[in-house]
Amino acid sequence: MLRRDLLAGLSGFAVVMGGGAAWAQNRQTPTSAPAASSSPRFDRILVLVELRGGNDGLNTLVPYADPAYRPARQGLAVARERVLQLDERVGLNAPLEPLMDSWKARDLAILQGVGYPYPNRSHFRSIEIWDTASAASQTLSEGWLAQAFAGVTRPADRRIDSVVIDTNALPATGGDLHTIVMQDAENFINQAKAMRETGMRPPTTNPALAHILKVRAETHAASLGLAERMKGAPSQAKPYGEGPLANQLELATRILLARVPVLAVKVALGGFDTHAGQRETHERLLGQLGRGLATLRHNLIAGGRWNDVMVMTYTEFGRRVKPNASGGTDHGTSSPQFVMGGAVKGGLHGAYPSLADLQDGDLKHTIDFRNVFGTVAKRWWGLNRDFGVRQPQTLSFIA
Amino acid sequence: MTVTTRLGRRAMLGGTALIAFAAPAILSTPLRAAGAGFDGARHLLSRTGFGPTPSEIAAFEALEYDAAVDRLLRNWKPEAVTPPPSWIGMSPPQAREAQRSFQEKRAARAAGGNPPGSAPGADAGAPPPRPGNIPAKPLENANPLQEQGRELRNWWIEEMLVTDQPLVERMALFWHNHFTSGLQKVRFAPAMYRQNALFRRHALGNFATLLREIARDPAMLRYLDGAQNRASQPNENFARELLELFTLGEGHYSEADIKAAARAFSGWGLDPQTGAFRFYPGAHDTGAKTFLGRTGDLDGGDILDVLLARPRTAEFLVGKLWREFVSLKPHDGEIKRLAGVLRGANYELRPLLKAMFAAEAFRDPASRGGLIKSPVELVVGTVRLLGLPVPEKTRLARAMQAMGQNPFEPPNVKGWPGGEAWITTNTLLMRQQILRRIVEATSVAAADDGPGGMTPPGMMPPGMAPKPGRRADRREQMEPDPRPVEGRSLRGAGMSARLGPSLSGVDVPTLTRALLPLPPLSPLPADAGPGEAVATLLLDPVYQLK
Numbered sequence: 001m002l003r004r005d006l007l008a009g010l011s012g013f014a015v016v017m018g019g020g021a022a023w024a025q026n027r028q029t030p031t032s033a034p035a036a037s038s039s040p041r042f043d044r045i046l047v048l049v050e051l052r053g054g055n056d057g058l059n060t061l062v063p064y065a066d067p068a069y070r071p072a073r074q075g076l077a078v079a080r081e082r083v084l085q086l087d088e089r090v091g092l093n094a095p096l097e098p099l100m101d102s103w104k105a106r107d108l109a110i111l112q113g114v115g116y117p118y119p120n121r122s123h124f125r126s127i128e129i130w131d132t133a134s135a136a137s138q139t140l141s142e143g144w145l146a147q148a149f150a151g152v153t154r155p156a157d158r159r160i161d162s163v164v165i166d167t168n169a170l171p172a173t174g175g176d177l178h179t180i181v182m183q184d185a186e187n188f189i190n191q192a193k194a195m196r197e198t199g200m201r202p203p204t205t206n207p208a209l210a211h212i213l214k215v216r217a218e219t220h221a222a223s224l225g226l227a228e229r230m231k232g233a234p235s236q237a238k239p240y241g242e243g244p245l246a247n248q249l250e251l252a253t254r255i256l257l258a259r260v261p262v263l264a265v266k267v268a269l270g271g272f273d274t275h276a277g278q279r280e281t282h283e284r285l286l287g288q289l290g291r292g293l294a295t296l297r298h299n300l301i302a303g304g305r306w307n308d309v310m311v312m313t314y315t316e317f318g319r320r321v322k323p324n325a326s327g328g329t330d331h332g333t334s335s336p337q338f339v340m341g342g343a344v345k346g347g348l349h350g351a352y353p354s355l356a357d358l359q360d361g362d363l364k365h366t367i368d369f370r371n372v373f374g375t376v377a378k379r380w381w382g383l384n385r386d387f388g389v390r391q392p393q394t395l396s397f398i399a
Numbered sequence: 400m401t402v403t404t405r406l407g408r409r410a411m412l413g414g415t416a417l418i419a420f421a422a423p424a425i426l427s428t429p430l431r432a433a434g435a436g437f438d439g440a441r442h443l444l445s446r447t448g449f450g451p452t453p454s455e456i457a458a459f460e461a462l463e464y465d466a467a468v469d470r471l472l473r474n475w476k477p478e479a480v481t482p483p484p485s486w487i488g489m490s491p492p493q494a495r496e497a498q499r500s501f502q503e504k505r506a507a508r509a510a511g512g513n514p515p516g517s518a519p520g521a522d523a524g525a526p527p528p529r530p531g532n533i534p535a536k537p538l539e540n541a542n543p544l545q546e547q548g549r550e551l552r553n554w555w556i557e558e559m560l561v562t563d564q565p566l567v568e569r570m571a572l573f574w575h576n577h578f579t580s581g582l583q584k585v586r587f588a589p590a591m592y593r594q595n596a597l598f599r600r601h602a603l604g605n606f607a608t609l610l611r612e613i614a615r616d617p618a619m620l621r622y623l624d625g626a627q628n629r630a631s632q633p634n635e636n637f638a639r640e641l642l643e644l645f646t647l648g649e650g651h652y653s654e655a656d657i658k659a660a661a662r663a664f665s666g667w668g669l670d671p672q673t674g675a676f677r678f679y680p681g682a683h684d685t686g687a688k689t690f691l692g693r694t695g696d697l698d699g700g701d702i703l704d705v706l707l708a709r710p711r712t713a714e715f716l717v718g719k720l721w722r723e724f725v726s727l728k729p730h731d732g733e734i735k736r737l738a739g740v741l742r743g744a745n746y747e748l749r750p751l752l753k754a755m756f757a758a759e760a761f762r763d764p765a766s767r768g769g770l771i772k773s774p775v776e777l778v779v780g781t782v783r784l785l786g787l788p789v790p791e792k793t794r795l796a797r798a799m800q801a802m803g804q805n806p807f808e809p810p811n812v813k814g815w816p817g818g819e820a821w822i823t824t825n826t827l828l829m830r831q832q833i834l835r836r837i838v839e840a841t842s843v844a845a846a847d848d849g850p851g852g853m854t855p856p857g858m859m860p861p862g863m864a865p866k867p868g869r870r871a872d873r874r875e876q877m878e879p880d881p882r883p884v885e886g887r888s889l890r891g892a893g894m895s896a897r898l899g900p901s902l903s904g905v906d907v908p909t910l911t912r913a914l915l916p917l918p919p920l921s922p923l924p925a926d927a928g929p930g931e932a933v934a935t936l937l938l939d940p941v942y943q944l945k
Contacts (some may be wrong), residue, residue, distance in 0.1 A: 122643055122653065124813050167803075167810065169823070181823040191828035206917070208727065208771050211819045212827065212940050213920075219824040275624045275636050325632030326624060331639075359655065 002284045007087040034274065040382045041154055044343075046145075046264040046297070047252060047311040048171060049245075051289070053273030054123065056282055057318035057335025057363070060096070061110060061352075065089045068355035077277060086110075090243040090352060095287035098294035099338070106346030107297075107306075108338065109397035111372060113353040115365025116333030121316060123273070123331070126316035131170035135368050142174030145264055148385050150175045159225040162313055165248045166268040180222045185230055185251060192223030199348070226260060233258030237302035238295050245292045253296060255304045263381070272315060276326035297340060297399045309341035310380055310398070314369070320361055334365035343380075344398045371395055420837060435460055435467045437912060442767050443945045446724055447471055450772075452779030452901045452929045468756045471566050472749045477600045479484045481558040484550040491674040494587055499655050500825045503804040547588035551791035552806050555595065556799075559779045560789070570602035570748075571595065572775060573723055576814035577716075578645060579614045580622035582807045590618035590674060591807050606716060607707050607746040608933030610645065613778060614699055615676040617669055623812065626669045630684035633661040637821070638702075640812050646706040648715040651693065651744040659688040663700040682898045707746070713738035717751065724752075726769055733760060768916035768944040771821050774802035776945065777830060777937040781837055781937065785915070786899030801831045821942070830943060841897045915941045 063069050064083045083091035102108035118136040120126045133144035160174040164181045172179040182188040236253045240246035248267035271334045305389040318335030353363035377385040379398035386392040440459035444451035459467045560567045582591050601609040622627040623637035638660035642652045666683030688697045717738045744750040803826050921937040
């Protein structure tokens, strides 16, 4: 007879999907592995925050002074009194108010109009373009972080390069990057210990089995270092409250405060695909984002980590300028990115896309996201990477 | 080469009887002429159903292979045998009213008052609180939508456990992952139930018919905002996914085609009272549109006609079925050939599946164990294999969710990516842990009829910390377990699965061949009894494969 408590407690573990193999079909890998520059920085960490579904940039960073904004946005236009003015042209939507401390302290950079040429409006394809830093016409299998660190020898004591507290691990997938996907540190460590078994010879002919054995080995190796570090780590100064992003940021903070030596941590907030009834949903999500990032900043400053961490949001695309009939917006093109951190040069960067010069009803991007990633690689980690941009530009958002 | 290796390993494990078993697989050239054999029958059943039991394999192994395939496809029944949840006839206004009433009561409770209509100070009709536990909430205090989602999942899991036609369930799951809808967006459980019934009706039927019906399916019209698509302001969501995910695949159409298709489907909506499909002529765009080269006052039906006339539609679908049943490695020539079979049969699915299951790439012994089981297959297959009675399915559903597959709630419109993506550092740990729990549940029942099964608080991830308001958490809190099992090695603890009727009396070599598609990576102890063998085999990495 089955006990009534079968599988009790298993529910405690959140869902994780992802892993890189799903993208592995028919893909070429980048042909060039650029040489590392002289002195890569391994003491700096990037926290990636994916805004899943396509964040509406026009109602995030609102071009309130543009006479075209209100007529174009109709009922979805953010009211003037709900805009937190940043300069004489643009301001943040009111739910992002928690970010104003960071803005005033000049450690919040806002990159305006980020996108790429020949924009793809499929969620899956566009996030893949971002995550692999590819051109719209090009299909790559490796994430941009894996590309950035290709051929770069990491310090010998490193077992983990990145922790993905989310379901999409593509930016950190591929190459020799050691990425673990987890939702909960204690459970991860305990389970990985239980996985220690010997006598497993890797087979050569079955890719599915080879994949399973590779993940087993990675998990076990990762757990060893993590367990040591997390023991007795300081706790965060300020709680994150409730919600999926809050939980992810809480774990991210623990990892950062424990000084687990990693290069990147990824979290995500979903729900931005606002095809219908956008206002309420979008404001709720912006509120979660604003509160979460402000709390993260507070805790990392208190923990003495703010100069070693850079937080960067991204999303697969912005949304169509003109709302649809459902009080929502369809898939669009460019949108802003937020970058925060002690080493960040605050302020607005780049130019807001013109509402008077649309392409097929969508904003034209003014910054290529691959230049953003290239800037992160160069200025944050000291790695020269152009991600295939012909005339790469280094942006000025990192001090 | 693979066969030789397997024979060698198996001979060591099982002796001469096993060699006799394995022999037909070696001698089966040409494949078509031979009977299915034990390993061939096992492969067919594991790819098209849930982990087969030794007796299921025995029923197929003596058949000619073609006859075995015919038996899978013949006389399938489109109705589920499990009675559906009681609320499937609810109308949208009734569901809204239930949700509104729930929110009102919750707001009243939050404000410190009593829910309207309830007796002061007590939950009328609630079971008496168990000593030492928090009082149980009466059912009417549960969020109706969440509760219906739970019942719906339990209903489907029950059906997968009891069905005698697992292929129909696998196909219903395939269609759910192809024509995705999720309850969280749809927010109306009866529509999700009816969509599942639609997938069953056409599980092994006709793709063209299914496509035409899914375009009018109420859950789909909600999930991809089709119900909001009007001539004055088209909503492109359904049109885009129709082309990208349901028929042609990315790169085989232009943005202009999406816009044209959205206009053609404008006015396809829902009746607010019944929730059924309804066409609104006033909201339909009657202007001329050009879609994939065809121009005219096209409507949604015309768009589907154009799509079904394109060879690419069959190729795209067959590519997905290939990945589901045959291999993660696409084979362009075979996919084109099988797409031809599908088109030649006017989109009837059975001729296609028959040809697919007879394909060399499917039957080749080297392809065995080349796919990774989905969480649903792993859980349902294991429970079926062990013959476990599971009166309460909620935990099985949550186990599936923990491993990355929550039925009726795909992660997004593209569905579960599947394949190697099923296995990450996190989900692999989950799989091992869940299998440990299942084995343990079979092995310690007699010794433990007391309360059991709560995760120690420290084991809870922050997002899943117990909340008194959550039904499932309350259930766990009502059944605390003093014996955490995380990290405990089954073999170290001397565990062995207690075998039910489905496995009892089967010798260890046969169990090994029935449970695993390939020889185990961790060899069984020479003196392992059947119970210990099963416990060990379930935790072998090869058990994750099919």
